[in-house]
Amino acid sequence: MLIQLTRGAGQRPSSLLYQRWAIILAAIAGCPSAAAGTSDFDASMFSFSAFGTFGMVHSSDDQADFTAGIFSPNGAGHTHAWSSDVDSRIGAQATADITSRLSAMLQIISQQNYDNTYTPHVEWANIKYQLTPEVSVRVGRTVLPSFLFSDTREIGYSNPWVRPPIEAYSLVPIDHSDGLDASYRVHYRGLTNTLMTAFGNEKSGTPAGLPNEARRLLVIADTVEYGAATLHIAYQQTYVSVDALDGLFEAFRQFGPQGVALADLYNVHDRLVRFMGIGAMYQPGQWFLLGELGSTDFHSVLGKSTAWYVTGGYRLAKFTPYVTYSAVKADSNRSDPGLSLTALPPSLVGPATGLNAALNSILGSIPVQNTTSLGLRWDFVRHLDLKLQYDYTRLGAGSPGTLANLQPGFVPGSTVNLFSATIDFVW
């Protein structure tokens, strides 16, 4: 077994709802005549696909973990010398073309969850209606097209790298929307323009300290394709809450006007988060070049960050060597003097010092780092590829970068060597 499946308490709270969704989808898909009022049933309306990655990662820094993202509990470095949790996953999808205009899709992925289980979750579950050849609407769960590869970041086979550059792709912790979206696609003289907008919510049920609720999510994205060139622009805004931090800012509010001011500035309770991204890709055949730039403003203690990357590759028959440079910087303060201790009665100096330390530890974790990557993709058999990638990461002064599980011996601002090997498949 490449992927260990465990059952446990790791289900997202919303997964029950989605099991119900799945049943409804299956029911609709199973009785097309009832749903569509036609009798053109044939088995070919269903299609099944699957994808997966098995990967191993080694990090040179054993005092911290390189993880798949902020929702991962551990990874390579401290917890495991070689971790298979960072990149390994398996996904399955069923699509039903109920009529020529109405279709439904359900995609389930098993990968490392925040609680270290591999309980599958619903990645996509929606019903799509094609109003006209140009306009379609979807209801249900979709993955947001924030960056060029955001909605396919799990499909290793379709991506040039082992994984999308973490500096940029970690800027958008909210990646799903449960709601509505509409897409308008026109093709004119070889130019294809796709404008999409989505509106919804996300409740992820993640553990302490992570964004666990995003409400009133709004996304507008436009993609222009012309021959080998693609241009993608996205704007995204939502109201994010990290319930686990409410207690900290409640405590600040007990310290009079200066505490209230700090709590108002830094709290993460229904705070407007804005993301803006732009990316371009050119792949005429033998070689490709792509780059993206994105910025997220959390309007809170989570800060404001800007990241960018450039990747280039050259295809030599079944081998595609590639190189990437990516960087993320903080556009907001990474420390704060916090509560002034001088005016406080001696009994409150201790608690205030503790609160200041907590505030600064969160501000200090806003990532600053850059990475140079060298990789090789080998399409060794049809539908399978093998990728090897070396990442050299320089952490910003005093920054842990995107590393997690920092140990007492961890040195901020150091450098990290990362070795990754993955096998991707699609079916």
Place this chain on the structure above:
Amino acid sequence: MRSNNRVALTITGLALGLAMSSVRADVVAVVSSKSSLITLSKSQLADIFLGKTQQFPDGSPAVPIDQEEGARVRDEFYVVFTGQSPAQVKAHWSKVIFTGRGKPPRTVSNSEEVRKMITVNPQAISYIERSAVDSTVKVLLQP
């Protein structure tokens, strides 16, 4: 036999760094002889087969027909007319399928099947070996 050829091709490609031109191009794009379509550019053909448009330039619906994955004529078609390797085409459709944006063209098993499909459907467009061309089809594009 076929895989031996492919290995040979791969080695040639690697040695010369000219994987593209080492593919012997004897694939042609075809429509029904009854089709009113007269010309199509390479990029228009690529857009139809990569799902970027569902229409011919005159606005009439286009129904692309693919040959099976692994078929030599298919690999050649995509390299010659879209500049993409079989893996790149697969990666492209993986992106489309797993985001629910569409599905790849219908597939038939050989050039004879292609001709049959095309004969009954004037909206169909496909590709066959040059040697498989007969009076039922019209060659739109050749390498």
